[in-house]
Amino acid sequence: MDMNQYLSMFIDESNDHLQSLNESMMGLEANPDDLSIVQVIFRSAHTLKGMAATMGFEDLASLTHQMENVLDLVRNNKLRMQDFIFDTLFKSLDALESMVEDITAGGEGKADVSAIVTSLQAIVRGEVPTAAGAAAEVTAAAQKTGDAPVFLDEFQYSVLQQSLQEGHQVLYVDVAIRQDCQLKAVRAYMVFDLLERSGEVVKSFPSVQDIEQEKFDYGFSLYYITQKDASEIQSMILNLSEIDKVTALALDQETLEQMVQDMAAATVEAPVQEAAAPEAAPAAAPVREEAIKAAAAKTVAAPSRTIRVDIERLDVLMNLFSELLIDRVRLEQLATEVQNSDLTETVEHMGRVSGDLQNIVMKLRMVPVDTVFNRFPRMVRDLAKSLDKKIDLIVTGAETELDRTVIDEIGDPLVHLLRNAVDHGVEGVQERIAAGKPETGTINLRAFHSGNHVFIEIEEDGAGINPQKILKSAVKKGILTQDQAAGYSDDEAIQLLFSPGFSTAEVISDVSGRGVGLDVVKSKITSLGGNVVVYSTFGKGTNFSVQLPLTLSIIAAMLVRLGSEKYAIPLSSIVETGIVKKTQIRTIHSNKMIEFRNGHIPLLSLSKFFSVPDFDESTEEETEIVVVRKGERLVALAVQDFIGQNEIVIKNLGKYLPEVQGISGATILGDGQVALIIDPNAFIK
Amino acid sequence: MAEDIKVIVFKLGSEEYGIEVEKVQTIERMMPITRVPKTYSFIKGVINLRGVVIPVIDLRGRFGIEEADHTDQTRIIIVNVNAMEVGFIVDSANDVIDLNRDSIDTPPEVVGGIRAKYLDGVAKIGEERLLIMLNLNEVLNKGEIVQLESLEG
Numbered sequence: 001m002d003m004n005q006y007l008s009m010f011i012d013e014s015n016d017h018l019q020s021l022n023e024s025m026m027g028l029e030a031n032p033d034d035l036s037i038v039q040v041i042f043r044s045a046h047t048l049k050g051m052a053a054t055m056g057f058e059d060l061a062s063l064t065h066q067m068e069n070v071l072d073l074v075r076n077n078k079l080r081m082q083d084f085i086f087d088t089l090f091k092s093l094d095a096l097e098s099m100v101e102d103i104t105a106g107g108e109g110k111a112d113v114s115a116i117v118t119s120l121q122a123i124v125r126g127e128v129p130t131a132a133g134a135a136a137e138v139t140a141a142a143q144k145t146g147d148a149p150v151f152l153d154e155f156q157y158s159v160l161q162q163s164l165q166e167g168h169q170v171l172y173v174d175v176a177i178r179q180d181c182q183l184k185a186v187r188a189y190m191v192f193d194l195l196e197r198s199g200e201v202v203k204s205f206p207s208v209q210d211i212e213q214e215k216f217d218y219g220f221s222l223y224y225i226t227q228k229d230a231s232e233i234q235s236m237i238l239n240l241s242e243i244d245k246v247t248a249l250a251l252d253q254e255t256l257e258q259m260v261q262d263m264a265a266a267t268v269e270a271p272v273q274e275a276a277a278p279e280a281a282p283a284a285a286p287v288r289e290e291a292i293k294a295a296a297a298k299t300v301a302a303p304s305r306t307i308r309v310d311i312e313r314l315d316v317l318m319n320l321f322s323e324l325l326i327d328r329v330r331l332e333q334l335a336t337e338v339q340n341s342d343l344t345e346t347v348e349h350m351g352r353v354s355g356d357l358q359n360i361v362m363k364l365r366m367v368p369v370d371t372v373f374n375r376f377p378r379m380v381r382d383l384a385k386s387l388d389k390k391i392d393l394i395v396t397g398a399e400t401e402l403d404r405t406v407i408d409e410i411g412d413p414l415v416h417l418l419r420n421a422v423d424h425g426v427e428g429v430q431e432r433i434a435a436g437k438p439e440t441g442t443i444n445l446r447a448f449h450s451g452n453h454v455f456i457e458i459e460e461d462g463a464g465i466n467p468q469k470i471l472k473s474a475v476k477k478g479i480l481t482q483d484q485a486a487g488y489s490d491d492e493a494i495q496l497l498f499s500p501g502f503s504t505a506e507v508i509s510d511v512s513g514r515g516v517g518l519d520v521v522k523s524k525i526t527s528l529g530g531n532v533v534v535y536s537t538f539g540k541g542t543n544f545s546v547q548l549p550l551t552l553s554i555i556a557a558m559l560v561r562l563g564s565e566k567y568a569i570p571l572s573s574i575v576e577t578g579i580v581k582k583t584q585i586r587t588i589h590s591n592k593m594i595e596f597r598n599g600h601i602p603l604l605s606l607s608k609f610f611s612v613p614d615f616d617e618s619t620e621e622e623t624e625i626v627v628v629r630k631g632e633r634l635v636a637l638a639v640q641d642f643i644g645q646n647e648i649v650i651k652n653l654g655k656y657l658p659e660v661q662g663i664s665g666a667t668i669l670g671d672g673q674v675a676l677i678i679d680p681n682a683f684i685k
Numbered sequence: 686m687a688e689d690i691k692v693i694v695f696k697l698g699s700e701e702y703g704i705e706v707e708k709v710q711t712i713e714r715m716m717p718i719t720r721v722p723k724t725y726s727f728i729k730g731v732i733n734l735r736g737v738v739i740p741v742i743d744l745r746g747r748f749g750i751e752e753a754d755h756t757d758q759t760r761i762i763i764v765n766v767n768a769m770e771v772g773f774i775v776d777s778a779n780d781v782i783d784l785n786r787d788s789i790d791t792p793p794e795v796v797g798g799i800r801a802k803y804l805d806g807v808a809k810i811g812e813e814r815l816l817i818m819l820n821l822n823e824v825l826n827k828g829e830i831v832q833l834e835s836l837e838g
Contacts, residue, residue, distance in 0.1 A: 012764075241831075319737055320735070322736040326733075448816045565720065608721035611723075653731060653738060653740060655768060657721065666719070668733045668736065668738070
């Protein structure tokens with residue numbers, strides 16, 4: 001069967017599942033005892049596995065399968081979530097993500113995940129290093145004493161305790177294989193196989209892995225949960241050939257405790273773990289109720305009433321639609337000529353309908369910012385972890401919609417700002433405590449509509465920006481002179497962060513400060529027709545506020561005339577329009593200049609620049625000008641007439657035309673004519 | 686026996702040219718063209734073809750033939766090559782013929798010069814007619830355009 005036709009669907013859905021897995025895992029990390037979240041995760045992983053297997057992506061399927069094994073233990077209360085498991089599961093998600101990326105790029109989704117799989121399998125077997133040194137110590141201790149009781153960690157201990165409470169048998173089984181056994185690993189495997197048929201091995205020494213590799217002498221011991229009696233188990237194992245001796249010891253609460261205490265005496269690590277256990281449990285409890293509510297709310301919202309549409313089809317729809325609008329204008333003209341009231345009425349009605357249609361078409365291209373935001377919680381978590389900080393990311397307004405074209409572009413600048421907030425903004429735990437703040441920092445990521453714009457804010461309660469330090473640094477880097485710096489207000493000083501070549505990072509860390517500064521963020525956002533400002537209170541925190549246009553494909557523009565030609569100038573870069581008299585134009589170094597706001601700015605002849613055949617303003621007594629801006633610099637463009645302000649749909653000039661100097665695209669006017677859009681940046685060097 | 690291909694036939698001056706029909710999207714009557722400044726002289730500008738902005742090349746200008754006034758017969762042939770949509774202004778286009786691949790000969794050496802690059806071959810139809818098959822990749826090759834410009838300049 002040809003699977004290619006399902007491939008894009010597979011990729012889309014896999015990404016959805018990975019996203020929801022990531023989100024749920026984060027939720028679970030916040031409430032590790034909430035089994036309802038585990039269920040959600042399990043189902044998602046299961047679906048993903050099924051899809052991958054159907055599509056023939058074996059590596060993907062087998063990795064998800066291993067994850068499922070772990071999750072299955074968790075949801076059945078046989079395993080308690082803890083840091084190591086979280087880290088491993090997150091690593092698995094990353095691996096899955098890169099596999100899906102590979103598939104998206106046309107690959108086969110193959111990856112070497114043996115390390116992760118080994119960790120996952122180890123978790124399933126109950127070998128979880130609770131503390132970095134614990135695992136090593138177990139091995140060391142066990143090797144010393146040979147057949148010493150198997151070391152139990154906190155959660156294995158609690159599993160055994162729970163089993164006892166639920167009336168299961170907990171056995172400590174010691175098996176010795178005959179010295180002349182040829183294939184002792186196989187024999188051991190048979191013992192495990194047998195045991196697993198009627199119960200569960202919680203922990204064995206040596207580890208199952210070592211046993212498989214014959215890394216043991218002629219005996220091994222294990223903790224075993226079953227319904228059967230010790231004697232029954234004992235005889236079952238003895239029935240296997242080449243078994244020398246079996247002792248199965250039934251444990252009760254007391255003996256179990258005793259064994260653990262013996263261990264505690266034997267190792268230094270154990271008391272720490274024991275102390276940690278009771279502390280963790282009550283702390284998690286109150287959160288649980290809330291989490292369940294949250295999870296419930298989520299499930300209700302889940303059934304989506306959307307379909308996926310190829311963005312290219314939407315573009316075709318847009319094109320067809322603009323054609324329809326042009327025909328409408330034609331019909332309206334005809335109707336006024338014909339003066340037939342029926343016709344006029346119909347055309348008017350058509351006008352209204354097409355107006356509504358236009359709105360709908362535009363809305364189809366709107367995408368919630370969530371599609372960009374959804375990867376941030378995970379990113380912040382990982383970053384905070386690697387920097388050893390505690391940070392809560394609170395996302396609000398993720399449902400705010402933006403045009404697809406803008407969404408595609410804002411990801412990188414936002415990532416940069418967020419990394420900045422985590423790395424430079426929020427302080428480390430010690431610093432925060434010293435400053436009298438809660439040890440967990442908060443980053444608020446907000447999106448909201450305001451007028452024709454969408455605002456995205458990244459606000460943290462970190463150390464804030466020290467304006468004096470910035471001014472000092474700016475002087476040192478030669479961006480300002482000492483005198484200039486003295487005249488800067490605190491607020492102005494903070495905006496200097498966006499100047500090229502400026503970075504406050506004193507130490508270049510792994511996270512940011514790789515030479516890409518906030519100036520890049522600023523220029524990217526400006527190129528989208530947006531703006532970014534920063535507010536900061538020293539010691540209290542910083543807020544980066546990004547203002548974005550709703551869409552990039554429709555902009556407000558000023559239409560101007562140059563002879564028989566019409567051009568559009570984006571309103572966002574226009575500072576002012578006006579008229580200057582010939583006498584006001586001066587020539588400095590053979591460049592024409594005009595006075596503007598207490599300074600002189602160059603006056604550029606658009607007709608000369610574009611060699612317009614039928615217009616030249618040099619003969620005019622009064623010249624219409626449009627003052628445009630790029631950053632701080634201004635230039636006045638001389639035009640013949642202003643036609644008026646209009647919303648225009650931006651189109652590109654086609655693949656064949658090389659980049660045309662001074663032109664950023666084209667638009668189709670109401671009469672079907674093409675007008676070129678002027679790129680004001682081209683006039684400002 | 687080589688296959689038959691369908692070819693759109695158009696005229697520039699007295700010469701007849703051919704483009705394989707698969708590469709032609711539509712043939713349009715002359716329509717308003719918006720001049721695009723600061724580009725090659727043979728790029729006449731852009732048109733609005735049902736909502737899509739498409740650049741238009743004057744083929745006479747491209748081949749260095751003197752440009753002619755547009756008439757009723759003037760057509761814009763919209764071709765689509767390598768995902769590039771481009772319009773060609775031609776004197777007229779009113780024929781589609783079947784051509785056997787065998788009847789296309791490589792262009793004779795004599796033709797020579799820059800123009801030979803744009804030719805795929807020459808086909809003989811009947812006794813009198815010679816059809817010049819265009820190599821669209823070369824016609825639209827921008828590297829070549831730069832070279833042309835520098836020759837002219």
